[in-house]
Every structure is written in C-alpha cells, then in structure tokens.
Amino acid sequence: MKPKAFDYLKVSSAEEAVVALAQGGEDARIIAGGLSLMPMLNFRLAEPSILIDISKVDSLNYIREADGHVEIGAATRQADLMRWDGLADKLPLVNAALPYVGHYQTRAKGTVCGSLSHADPSSELPLCLAVLEGEVDLQSTNGKRTIPADQFQTGMLSTAKQAGEMITAARYPTAKDGCGYAFTEMAQRRGDFAIVALAAIASAKSIKLGIGGVADRPTVREWDLLEGDALNNALNEFAWDLGGYDDIHATARYRRELVRRLGRRVIEEAKTCRS
Amino acid sequence: MSKLNKDARYPVTMTLNGEEVTGHAEPRMLLSDFLTHEIGITSCHVGCEHGVCGACTVIVDGTVMRGCLTLAVQADGTTVETAESLASKDGKLSELQLAFKKHHGLQCGYCTTGILMSLTAYLEENPKPTEEELRDMLSGHLCRCTGYVGIVKAVLDYCENSTE
Numbered sequence: 036m037k038p039k040a041f042d043y044l045k046v047s048s049a050e051e052a053v054v055a056l057a058q059g060g061e062d063a064r065i066i067a068g069g070l071s072l073m074p075m076l077n078f079r080l081a082e083p084s085i086l087i088d089i090s091k092v093d094s095l096n097y098i099r100e101a102d103g104h105v106e107i108g109a110a111t112r113q114a115d116l117m118r119w120d121g122l123a124d125k126l127p128l129v130n131a132a133l134p135y136v137g138h139y140q141t142r143a144k145g146t147v148c149g150s151l152s153h154a155d156p157s158s159e160l161p162l163c164l165a166v167l168e169g170e171v172d173l174q175s176t177n178g179k180r181t182i183p184a185d186q187f188q189t190g191m192l193s194t195a196k197q198a199g200e201m202i203t204a205a206r207y208p209t210a211k212d213g214c215g216y217a218f219t220e221m222a223q224r225r226g227d228f229a230i231v232a233l234a235a236i237a238s239a240k241s242i243k244l245g246i247g248g249v250a251d252r253p254t255v256r257e258w259d260l261l262e263g264d265a266l267n268n269a270l271n272e273f274a275w276d277l278g279g280y281d282d283i284h285a286t287a288r289y290r291r292e293l294v295r296r297l298g299r300r301v302i303e304e305a306k307t308c309r310s
Numbered sequence: 311m312s313k314l315n316k317d318a319r320y321p322v323t324m325t326l327n328g329e330e331v332t333g334h335a336e337p338r339m340l341l342s343d344f345l346t347h348e349i350g351i352t353s354c355h356v357g358c359e360h361g362v363c364g365a366c367t368v369i370v371d372g373t374v375m376r377g378c379l380t381l382a383v384q385a386d387g388t389t390v391e392t393a394e395s396l397a398s399k400d401g402k403l404s405e406l407q408l409a410f411k412k413h414h415g416l417q418c419g420y421c422t423t424g425i426l427m428s429l430t431a432y433l434e435e436n437p438k439p440t441e442e443e444l445r446d447m448l449s450g451h452l453c454r455c456t457g458y459v460g461i462v463k464a465v466l467d468y469c470e471n472s473t474e
C-alpha cells in the first residue's frame with residue numbers, strides 16, 4: 036500500500052528536529068533509516084502528520100568510545116557499526132548479534148537507534164542494550180534526559196519516549212575483563228524476525244541471560260554461576276515466567292523449549308569465551 | 311530546507327544511471343513509484359512494499375536500499391543506479407548478467423533486478439564471497455522461481471572467472 040499523505044522536513048541538527056517535533060505535536064515522527072517506520076507507513080499502521088528526516092544530520096552520525104561505553108548517534112547506520120574497527124573488541128555481544136539484524140540490504144540504511152525506537156520485542160539491538168545495561172539519550176525542546184535500558188522499552192512497540200522527544204544517541208557499555216559474551220537466535224530464515232533471541236554474559240561470579248521474542252520486551256535474568264540441574268531448573272523457571280504465545284511461526288511451548296535449550300547453549304558459549 | 315507540504319508536488323532531480331533526470335513527487339511518493347511512474351524505467355520492481363522481498367532494491371549514493379522504503383524526495387540530489395545501468399548502451403549484457411543467463415539464475419526475472427543491484431554493491435565490498443556468505447546476503451531477497459541454486463552458481467562462477 037501507499038502511505039497516507041504527510042508533510043516532510045529534512046533537518047540538519049537535533050535542535051532543529053526537536054523544534055519541528057514540538058510544532059508538529061502528537062503526530063509528528065522522526066525518520067532516520069526508515070527501515071522500521073516506512074513499512075508502518077506503507078501499511079498505514081502509522082499515519083504521521085509530518086516526517087522529520089534526521090538521516091543527513093552529520094552531528095548525529097558517529098560512533099564514539101568514551102569511559103566504559105560506546106556511544107552511537109541517532110543517524111548512525113547498522114552497517115557503519117558493523118564496519119567499525121573496535122566492534123569485536125569493545126562490543127563483542129553486539130558484534131555477535133549484528134549479523135542477525137535484518138539483512139545486508141536493510142542494515143545498509145537501517146539505524147541502531149531506529150531499531151531501539153521501534154522497540155520490536157524480537158529485535159536484537161534492544162536486547163543487547165538491555166543485557167549490557169546501556170542507556171538512551173532523549174532530547175526535546177524542554178531539554179535532555181537519559182533513560183536506562185530497563186526503563187526505556189515499556190512494551191511491544193512502545194518506549195518511555197514522550198511526544199516531542201527524539202532519541203539522540205544510545206550507549207552500549209564496553210566489554211569487561213573476565214566476562215564472556217555470546218548471542219544466538221532462532222528464526223525461520225537468517226535475518227527474519229527472531230522466534231527467540233538470546234544474549235548471555237558470563238563473569239567469574241555470575242551469569243546473565245536476556246531473551247527477546249517471547250515477552251513483550253527484552254527480559255533479563257541474572258544468576259550465580261549455576262551448573263547442571265540447577266541451571267536447567269533456572270532456565271525452565273525463566274521460560275515459564277516469560278509467558279510466550281502461539282503464532283504462525285511457533286507455539287508457546289516451542290518458544291519455552293528454545294529458551295531452555297538455546298539458553299543453556301548460549302550460556303556455555305559465553306563461559307568459554309570469558310577473557 | 312523548508313517544509314514540504316503534503317498536498318504539493320515538488321521537483322526531484324537525480325543522476326539516474328549517469329543521466330540527470332527530473333520528475334515531480336509529493337512527499338509521500340515512494341522512490342520505487344517515482345522511478346517507475348514519473349521517470350519511466352522498468353527495473354524497480356515492487357513485490358511487497360514493506361521491505362521484505364527485495365525486488366525494488368536500488369543503489370542510492372553508493373548504498374543499497376529498498377526503493378519501497380525510501381521517499382522520492384529523500385533521493386533529490388542523489389545518484390541512483392538501477393539494473394538499467396548494468397548492460398552497455400548497445401544492449402550487451404554485463405558479465406554478471408551473462409552468468410545469470412548461463413546458469414539459469416532467473417526464470418520470470420521479477421526478483422532479478424533487485425538481486426543484481428544488491429550484488430553490484432556487495433561484490434564491491436566482498437569480491438570473493440564464500441557460498442555461505444553469499445546465501446546469507448541473498449536472504450535479503452525472495453525468489454519464487456529458481457530455488458536460488460542457479461543464482462548462487464551464477465555468482466560463484468562470475469566471481470571465479472570474471473575479467474571485469
């Protein structure tokens with residue numbers, strides 16, 4: 036289908052964008068890569084009055100390493116992050132997850148922050164942000180605020196971002212010494228929406244597992260270094276707590292089974308790659 | 311840039327396959343529709359209009375993108391390449407196209423133009439992909455005819471033997 040008519044404004048700074056957002060009111064939307072928003076427009080699931088295009092805002096297009104995190108601007112494309120020299124070293128979890136994010140053709144234009152903003156429950160980048168305990172910077176004409184990942188995504192396709200606010204950057208904490216990171220997912224085809232996505236961090240004292248695609252947002256659980264049956268029981272409990280649902284791709288039962296089996300596998304993998 | 315009004319049409323000028331072209335578009339017009347209906351080229355196929363099938367894939371300023379997820383007004387002032395750019399002016403197919411022909415990499419051809427454009431960008435970054443890498447990249451396209459076997463053979467043959 037074709038989108039409903041909207042006004043269009045290409046801006047050259049975040050400041051310009053938030054002014055336009057404030058003027059545009061409830062129905063104004065930011066567009067960066069458009070990989071999530073454009074399908075919504077074409078389906079008429081979103082009918083904005085105005086699209087504010089930040090894709091050409093140079094000051095939002097950056098990958099910057101600072102104390103303990105990597106900051107990624109709102110106009111930075113997934114492919115740019117994938118090509119970033121420091122990725123494997125600084126963000127091993129994101130490095131492992133990015134090949135699962137969409138396809139070569141969609142990563143070329145899709146942005147990291149756009150994926151966070153869209154907040155699909157099965158998306159990989161929000162899951163990584165949640166497990167790593169990153170944060171998101173928001174800006175409006177009233178000022179700026181920073182929200183931790185666990186408070187950012189509030190449900191299926193919904194976030195703490197208010198009308199008038201835009202994401203300006205996201206911060207992913209860098210890898211810590213002595214920790215191992217692993218990611219895996221199950222999808223119908225590579226690049227399709229995950230049926231279940233799993234991200235694990237193993238340290239010397241604990242294991243942390245994040246699950247996407249089952250509940251309405253990424254869900255994270257942390258345990259002591261469990262082994263054997265204790266780990267199986269913990270995973271089983273986690274799988275049931277997540278709820279899960281039947282859809283055309285998989286049953287709730289199958290999803291729980293994936294959490295149990297792939298959960299175990301991804302945790303073992305994280306343990307073996309502890310540095 | 312000033313705001314473009316939803317009810318108005320605006321001139322959009324781009325360098326399309328080496329030639330400057332201009333058409334008109336309302337803000338909501340998709341690049342795929344612009345190329346087809348305003349400019350009149352035939353290679354930007356539309357299969358799904360939500361970014362899944364890849365038939366509409368074109369190259370804008372060196373980046374592959376879905377024509378159906380890009381607005382025509384966003385492509386104003388850019389350089390756009392479509393499958394029309396591949397063969398020479400006298401109609402001689404490129405080596406990649408010939409490889410597709412040789413290996414039955416296409417039947418109806420609907421998906422082919424998009425795949426060729428993806429490959430054009432991809433092989434520049436990764437000129438000798440493994441079969442696995444290639445299949446991973448092709449997962450961004452749906453082909454209902456070939457089962458992909460011929461496509462994979464064509465590309466691997468091309469990468470092996472191309473003189474371009």
Ligand code: FES
Nearest residue numbers: 357358359364378
């Ligand atoms: S028509 Fe654009 S991806 Fe299918």
Ligand code: FES
Nearest residue numbers: 417419453454455
């Ligand atoms: S050749 Fe017909 S869809 Fe691919």
